[in-house]
Amino acid sequence: MAEILANGGWDLIDGQSSIRPPVLIIGLGNPILGDDGIGWRVVEQIAGYLQPSPVNEIIFPLTSSLPSGLQVEVDCLAVGGLALMERLIGYERVIIVDALSTRANSPGAITQALLSDLPDRAFGHLCSAHDTTLQNALKVGKEMGAKLPGEIIIVGIEAAQIYDFSTELTPELLDSIPRAVELVMELINDIP
Amino acid sequence: MERIVIDPITRLEGHGKITIFLNEEGDVANTYFQIPELRGFERFCVGRPVEEMPLLTNRICGVCPEAHHMAAAKAADAVYHVDPPPTAKKLRELLYSGFYFTDHTTHFYALGGPDFVMGPSAPVAERNILGVIHKVGLEIGGKVIQARKYGHRIVEIIGGRKVHPCTSIPGGLTKGITEQERQEIEQIGRWGIDFAQFSLQLFNDIVLGNPEYVELILGDIYTHRTYSIGLVDEYNKVNFYDGKVSVVAPDGERIGKYAPNEYTDWIEEHVEPWTYLKFPYLKKVGWKGFVDGKDSGVYFATPLSRLNAADGMATPLAQEHYEKFYATLGGKPVHQRLTIHWARLIELLYAAERIVQLAADPEITSNNFHAVPTATPTEGVGIVEAPRGTLTHHYKTDERGILTEVNLIVGTTNNYAPITMSIKKASSSLIKKGTVITEGLLNMVEMAFRAYDPCFGCATHSLVGQMPLEITIQDADGQILDVLKQNC
Numbered sequence: 001m002a003e004i005l006a007n008g009g010w011d012l013i014d015g016q017s018s019i020r021p022p023v024l025i026i027g028l029g030n031p032i033l034g035d036d037g038i039g040w041r042v043v044e045q046i047a048g049y050l051q052p053s054p055v056n057e058i059i060f061p062l063t064s065s066l067p068s069g070l071q072v073e074v075d076c077l078a079v080g081g082l083a084l085m086e087r088l089i090g091y092e093r094v095i096i097v098d099a100l101s102t103r104a105n106s107p108g109a110i111t112q113a114l115l116s117d118l119p120d121r122a123f124g125h126l127c128s129a130h131d132t133t134l135q136n137a138l139k140v141g142k143e144m145g146a147k148l149p150g151e152i153i154i155v156g157i158e159a160a161q162i163y164d165f166s167t168e169l170t171p172e173l174l175d176s177i178p179r180a181v182e183l184v185m186e187l188i189n190d191i192p
Numbered sequence: 193m194e195r196i197v198i199d200p201i202t203r204l205e206g207h208g209k210i211t212i213f214l215n216e217e218g219d220v221a222n223t224y225f226q227i228p229e230l231r232g233f234e235r236f237c238v239g240r241p242v243e244e245m246p247l248l249t250n251r252i253c254g255v256c257p258e259a260h261h262m263a264a265a266k267a268a269d270a271v272y273h274v275d276p277p278p279t280a281k282k283l284r285e286l287l288y289s290g291f292y293f294t295d296h297t298t299h300f301y302a303l304g305g306p307d308f309v310m311g312p313s314a315p316v317a318e319r320n321i322l323g324v325i326h327k328v329g330l331e332i333g334g335k336v337i338q339a340r341k342y343g344h345r346i347v348e349i350i351g352g353r354k355v356h357p358c359t360s361i362p363g364g365l366t367k368g369i370t371e372q373e374r375q376e377i378e379q380i381g382r383w384g385i386d387f388a389q390f391s392l393q394l395f396n397d398i399v400l401g402n403p404e405y406v407e408l409i410l411g412d413i414y415t416h417r418t419y420s421i422g423l424v425d426e427y428n429k430v431n432f433y434d435g436k437v438s439v440v441a442p443d444g445e446r447i448g449k450y451a452p453n454e455y456t457d458w459i460e461e462h463v464e465p466w467t468y469l470k471f472p473y474l475k476k477v478g479w480k481g482f483v484d485g486k487d488s489g490v491y492f493a494t495p496l497s498r499l500n501a502a503d504g505m506a507t508p509l510a511q512e513h514y515e516k517f518y519a520t521l522g523g524k525p526v527h528q529r530l531t532i533h534w535a536r537l538i539e540l541l542y543a544a545e546r547i548v549q550l551a552a553d554p555e556i557t558s559n560n561f562h563a564v565p566t567a568t569p570t571e572g573v574g575i576v577e578a579p580r581g582t583l584t585h586h587y588k589t590d591e592r593g594i595l596t597e598v599n600l601i602v603g604t605t606n607n608y609a610p611i612t613m614s615i616k617k618a619s620s621s622l623i624k625k626g627t628v629i630t631e632g633l634l635n636m637v638e639m640a641f642r643a644y645d646p647c648f649g650c651a652t653h654s655l656v657g658q659m660p661l662e663i664t665i666q667d668a669d670g671q672i673l674d675v676l677k678q679n680c
Binding site: 030031032033078079082083086132136139140143144163164165166 | 231232233235236248251257298302320321322325326330333334337340341344355356
């Protein structure tokens with residue numbers, strides 16, 4: 001324990017070593033809540049590109065090298081707030097693929113934005129029933145000295161149905177998967 | 193009639209909406225607390241093997257997947273009529289204690305704590321975990337993060353992965369722990385005892401040491417005299433993982449204890465036309481409306497109710513604080529709902545002590561962690577205490593173990609009626625004719641339900657797309673008089 005405490009915490013936050021690939025791609029959402037599972041479905045396909053094998057044989061988190069030599073880690077998560085922030089520690093760039101519910105776009109529409117450009121809804125209690133927002137969690141992490149990514153890109157896909165339990169996506173969301181995969185692959189291929 | 197709506201449109205963990213209707217005089221006429229219900233879970237489960245439920249149900253909720261994992265595993269044990277070996281039960285409880293440690297820490301420092309550490313009317317930009325860390329110091333902030341990490345680590349060691357454990361199956365677990373892992377867990381538990389004691393001291397200094405807060409806590413605004421329920425062991429001590437559900441009346445009389453398979457004799461659900469969610473109540477007492485008292489079947493299920501429903505804590509330091517709690521607050525049961533925060537910290541200490549107790553148990557590293565089910569599966573109920581209330585899973589299967597019926601009563605659902613009552617009482621007390629509606633005032637209404645640590649039952653994380661807080665005031669003709677919006 002003495003050794004654990006002496007390390008001061010952050011590099012042990014997820015029980016892994018402090019050496020990470022520079023890029024992390026996360027599929028975020030609930031895989032059994034209809035369109036909220038879109039992030040997982042997109043990232044599973046990306047993992048299939050990076051390590052060709054049937055989806056059900058891929059073990060996340062998966063680390064792979066691009067032809068350029070860039071190391072990329074891929075994972076599927078169903079967490080938010082502090083737990084999500086803790087998962088981002090140690091990476092330089094993060095791409096989060098998630099369902100988006102603006103009700104302004106048509107289902108399947110893909111939006112790309114930097115997290116830092118999104119409205120900061122960090123302050124206030126009702127943001128979450130039990131946790132805090134990712135933006136606020138990132139501020140907490142930075143204040144506490146955690147090494148957090150300099151860039152977090154959100155790839156959001158407008159969802160149509162996120163209140164009914166199902167592993168099926170609505171057709172518009174299903175159609176959006178190749179476009180979302182292409183976008184994420186372009187984003188990681190553009191990384192110098 | 194004027195109408196005030198507190199509408200946090202957020203997709204992080206579901207959202208609730210509070211609507212406050214004012215009468216012609218400007219006083220509160222009524223309040224409604226609505227929660228969007230996720231649909232079709234039972235339909236989704238029927239036709240699947242019951243052994244999938246510990247994995248499936250922990251995807252229902254992003255806040256307490258470990259609780260669903262445990263309740264599902266216990267229900268699946270019951271379906272298969274199999275009694276897991278002592279090592280399996282102890283390992284599950286050990287995992288669960290690690291989860292409680294993280295969860296209660298997060299609630300106190302990130303959610304409930306800011307109201308007290310920063311003050312109920314502090315500027316909204318400061319009233320959050322960041323403000324708490326600024327006020328109490330970065331070193332303490334580091335301990336909070338450390339506490340979360342250690343709890344997650346215990347879940348990972350026993351549950352196979354963090355947050356969404358995957359090792360519980362009918363009859364026990366798929367794996368045990370090594371002596372090295374046992375030592376790590378025990379050391380984490382010892383660190384946790386210090387951290388929990390520190391947190392209780394912080395509460396003592398900042399909250400109990402402030403007469404204004406004490407008045408707020410003990411005042412009538414946040415007080416309700418309802419039944420209390422909570423899981424207890426054979427000695428009537430609080431237990432999170434196993435035992436019977438103790439039911440204690442508002443005057444302190446224990447009216448009975450029920451085993452998981454008896455829950456339908458005790459709990460029934462009331463339906464209201466303005467919400468899809470049902471209101472559980474005590475069947476033996478009956479539904480008399482949203483009212484306090486021994487004749488009303490309304491009950492609550494929180495850290496405070498668990499303390500009220502038990503005769504004490506099973507660990508020595510938590511027991512000391514249990515005694516101090518009731519000595520300070522004038523005996524059992526306690527009805528002031530804001531004391532749930534204090535009760536939660538006593539449970540935090542119990543969780544840490546229980547981690548050490550279980551990790552030190554000679555059986556904990558045994559390889560006898562699974563009993564192979566041999567009986568024909570039929571029907572079973574599993575109950576655990578989720579941090580935010582008693583969690584009941586009830587399954588029926590065919591002879592192959594394929595699910596035919598599923599019923600869940602989740603933690604926060606238990607508290608739907610008392611939360612509704614608490615919001616109405618706080619609103620009626622705080623909003624009178626001519627009251628200027630401020631953010632601080634509405635926060636004090638929110639505090640009424642935040643004490644229950646509500647979880648609105650969904651693990652969706654789609655990004656926020658709309659204004660999270662909107663207060664609309666309408667006159668009797670439906671004309672909007674004022675709109676207050678917040679970028680929270």
